Amino acid sequence: MKIRHIISSLALMTGAYVLPSTAQQPLNFTVKAGEVKASVSPNMWGIFFEDINFSADGGIYAELVKNRSFEFSVPLMGWTVPEGAVSNGQILVVNRQEDNSSNPRFAKITLPAARSFTMVNEGFRGMGIKAGEQYNFSLYARLQPGSAVKLTVNLLDDAGKTIGTTTISPAGDSWQLYKASFTAAATAAKGKLQLTFTGSGGIDADMISLFPQHTWKERGNGLRADLVQLLADLHPGFLRFPGGCIVEGRDLANRYQWKKTVGDVSERELIINRWNTEFAHRAAPDYFQSFGLGFFEYFLLAEDIGASPLPILNCGMACQYNSGEVVAVNELDPYIQDALDLIEFANGGVTTKWGALRAKMGHPAPFNLKMLGVGNEQWGPQYVERYTLFAKAIKDKYPDIRLVNSLGPSPSGDKFNFLNDTLRKLQADILDEHYYSPPEWFLGNAARYDAYDRKGPKIFAGEYAAHSRGTEGLQRNNWQSALAEAAFMTGLERNADVVTMASYAPLLAHVDGWQWAPDLIWFDNLRAYGTPNYYVQKLYANNKGTVVVPILKDYKVISGQDSVYASTVVDEKSGELVIKLVNAAGTAQPVAVAVEGVKSLAASGRLTILRSNSLQAVNSLEQPVGIAPEEKNIAVKGKTVRTEIAPWSFYVIRVKINK
Incomplete structure (x- = not known):
C-alpha cells in the first residue's frame, strides 16, 4: 500500500484534510471500450x-390507525378510553377465537347513562394529516339488539382541535362494512383519530381504519x-x-x-x-x-x-x-x-x-417470478x-426458478467458509453475502x-451498509x-x-x-x-449500463491506488460510455481518462457530482438535499476525458461514443 493511500485512508476515518500534494500531475487511466468483460444484469442494483x-x-403502508382490530398483546394498546371504562363494562374486548381464528377480537361498546362514549387512537407516533387531503374512514360494525347508535368521527390536530369530521349511522345486528370520507382543514404532524358513539344500547366494532385518499x-x-x-x-x-x-x-x-x-x-x-x-x-x-x-x-x-x-x-x-x-x-x-x-x-x-x-x-396476469430465497x-x-x-x-x-441461498451473517469466518464451500459443491444458483462494517472495510474490500x-455460483450482495x-x-x-x-x-x-x-x-x-x-x-x-x-x-x-469494460492504471484495475476507485460500463441502448470515479482522499485529484476502441467521443458529456466538504455531513428532514447530485456539462477533447475529482467525491461521467 502506498504511503499516500495510507494517509488518505486516515483522513477518511478522521475527517481531516490531507495536505495538498506538491505534484499535481494527472492520474492517467485507460478505458478499453472495445473489450467487453461482462454483461450487467438487469437486476443488478435493487x-x-x-x-x-x-x-x-x-x-x-398508509394505514393511520394503530391496532385497528384490537389484536395487539395488550388489546387496547394505541387507544385511549375513559378511566374506568373497562372495569365498568363500557368497553370490552371480546375474543371469538373459535369463530374467527385469524381476527378473533373486536370491541363491544355499551353506552353509559350519559349516552355517549369516546375513544381516541394515537396512530403510529401520531398521525400525519395534510390540509386539503381527503381521508377515508371505515369500520366493521353491528348494533347490539335493540340499540340505536351514531358514530361521529373527528380528526384532531396536535393540540386536540378538530380539523375534520364525519358521521356514520350503523344499522342492523349483523357485521357490515361502513365507510365515510371527509377532508382535513389543517395539517398536523401528530394528529389523532377520535370516535364518539352516541345513542342508546351498544355497538360492536372491528377493523377501524383511516387512509388518505392519495396513496x-x-x-x-x-x-x-x-x-x-x-x-x-x-x-x-x-x-x-x-x-x-x-x-x-x-x-x-x-x-x-x-x-x-x-x-x-x-x-x-x-x-x-x-x-x-x-x-x-x-x-x-x-x-x-x-x-x-x-x-x-x-x-x-x-x-x-x-x-x-x-x-x-x-x-x-x-x-x-x-x-x-x-x-x-x-x-x-x-x-x-x-x-x-x-x-x-x-x-x-x-x-x-x-x-x-x-x-x-x-x-x-402472473407476476413473472423468477427468483426465490430459501432462508x-x-x-x-x-x-x-x-x-x-x-x-x-x-x-x-419449477426448474427455471433460481434459488438464493444464505452464506450466513458475515462475509468471512467459519460460518461463511463452511456454507461457501458446501453450497458451491452443491452447485447453488446464487449465494447471498451480507456485510455491515466500518467504512474502512468497504475501502479495503473493493x-x-x-x-x-x-x-461458480453468482453472488448477491444482499445486505450491506458502511457503519460509521x-x-x-x-x-x-x-x-x-x-x-x-x-x-x-x-x-x-x-x-x-x-x-x-x-x-x-x-x-x-x-x-x-x-x-x-x-x-x-x-x-x-x-x-x-x-x-x-x-x-x-x-x-x-440510474447509470447501470449494459456491459462492463475495463478501466485501468498501469494495466491494473483501479481499486484504491492514490485513494481513487473506478469502474466503467457502456450503455448500449443510449450509445454512451459511463465512467464512475470515487476520490476517497481529502485532496483534489486530476485525472485523464483515455478511451481506446472507439472512433471518437462526443465533444461534451454529462457530469454528475456527489460530494461534501465534511465526511460527517448528513441530510435531514430540515435539509433533505444537503448532499445531493449536481449535474453539469463536461468538455471532451479527442478521445480523452479530463477532470479534477474534488476531495471526498463521487463522479459519474456519461459521454456518447462512436465505434
Whole structure:
C-alpha cells in the first residue's frame, strides 16, 4: 500500500484534510471500450425491504390507525378510553377465537347513562394529516339488539382541535362494512383519530381504519405515495421482501407465513414484530405486523416500480441469534409446500388454486417470478440439510426458478467458509453475502470479487451498509459511509459477471420509531428524505449500463491506488460510455481518462457530482438535499476525458461514443 493511500485512508476515518500534494500531475487511466468483460444484469442494483424501524405499519403502508382490530398483546394498546371504562363494562374486548381464528377480537361498546362514549387512537407516533387531503374512514360494525347508535368521527390536530369530521349511522345486528370520507382543514404532524358513539344500547366494532385518499396510484389499502416515489426513483432491478430477520421470527410460531398475508385484509392474522423488543435501548412494545402490506402488495409494488420480485421464505429455522428453533426434518413438508404454492400464487394460471386467489385479488396476469430465497441469514449443517430438500422439490417442479441461498451473517469466518464451500459443491444458483462494517472495510474490500471463480455460483450482495461510529445504536448516514460504499460498489460493478445483484439494507426508518441505523431513507409522519447513501445507490442504478469494460492504471484495475476507485460500463441502448470515479482522499485529484476502441467521443458529456466538504455531513428532514447530485456539462477533447475529482467525491461521467 502506498504511503499516500495510507494517509488518505486516515483522513477518511478522521475527517481531516490531507495536505495538498506538491505534484499535481494527472492520474492517467485507460478505458478499453472495445473489450467487453461482462454483461450487467438487469437486476443488478435493487432494494431490500424489511419491516424494521416501522417501515410497514406506520411507514410505507398508509394505514393511520394503530391496532385497528384490537389484536395487539395488550388489546387496547394505541387507544385511549375513559378511566374506568373497562372495569365498568363500557368497553370490552371480546375474543371469538373459535369463530374467527385469524381476527378473533373486536370491541363491544355499551353506552353509559350519559349516552355517549369516546375513544381516541394515537396512530403510529401520531398521525400525519395534510390540509386539503381527503381521508377515508371505515369500520366493521353491528348494533347490539335493540340499540340505536351514531358514530361521529373527528380528526384532531396536535393540540386536540378538530380539523375534520364525519358521521356514520350503523344499522342492523349483523357485521357490515361502513365507510365515510371527509377532508382535513389543517395539517398536523401528530394528529389523532377520535370516535364518539352516541345513542342508546351498544355497538360492536372491528377493523377501524383511516387512509388518505392519495396513496400510491390511489389504491385502497394502499401505500404512502412519497415513500414509494423515492423507491421508484431508484429504478431498482429487484425488490427483495419481506426481510430479513422477520422471515425467521424469534421462534417458529412467529415466523413470517405468506399465506396469512394474502386474501381479504380483515382476515389476515396479525403477529408481533420480531423487532418489538430486540434492542432494549430502542424497545417498541407497540410494534406488530398487521400484514395489510402482505405478499400480494409486495408483488404489486415490485411490478409498479419495474423491479423483479425476490421473495424470501422461512426454511424451517427460526432466528439463530434468538431461539435457534428448527422444525424436525421429517416435518418440513408444509414449509416446502408453502414455497411451491407461492410460485403458483405468483405465476400460476387463474384456474389453479393460488393463481385463482391472485386473480380474485385483482391481478389475473402472473407476476413473472423468477427468483426465490430459501432462508434469510441461516448457517451451519442444519441449514444445508433443509436447503437441500427445498432445492430438490422446487427444481423438480419449477426448474427455471433460481434459488438464493444464505452464506450466513458475515462475509468471512467459519460460518461463511463452511456454507461457501458446501453450497458451491452443491452447485447453488446464487449465494447471498451480507456485510455491515466500518467504512474502512468497504475501502479495503473493493477488490473482493476480482479473484472469485467466474464459473461458480453468482453472488448477491444482499445486505450491506458502511457503519460509521455512533452512540446508542445511532450509526449516522454520513458522507463518510456513503463515500466508502460508492468506492466498494465500483468493485461490484467491475465484477458484474460474478455479482448479479446488490442491495443496501435496511431500507426505511421512522425518525421516532427506529430500532436499527443507518438506513437508506428516513421519514416522519409527513416528510421523507434520501440519505447520501440513497443518492449513491441512485447514481449507480440510474447509470447501470449494459456491459462492463475495463478501466485501468498501469494495466491494473483501479481499486484504491492514490485513494481513487473506478469502474466503467457502456450503455448500449443510449450509445454512451459511463465512467464512475470515487476520490476517497481529502485532496483534489486530476485525472485523464483515455478511451481506446472507439472512433471518437462526443465533444461534451454529462457530469454528475456527489460530494461534501465534511465526511460527517448528513441530510435531514430540515435539509433533505444537503448532499445531493449536481449535474453539469463536461468538455471532451479527442478521445480523452479530463477532470479534477474534488476531495471526498463521487463522479459519474456519461459521454456518447462512436465505434
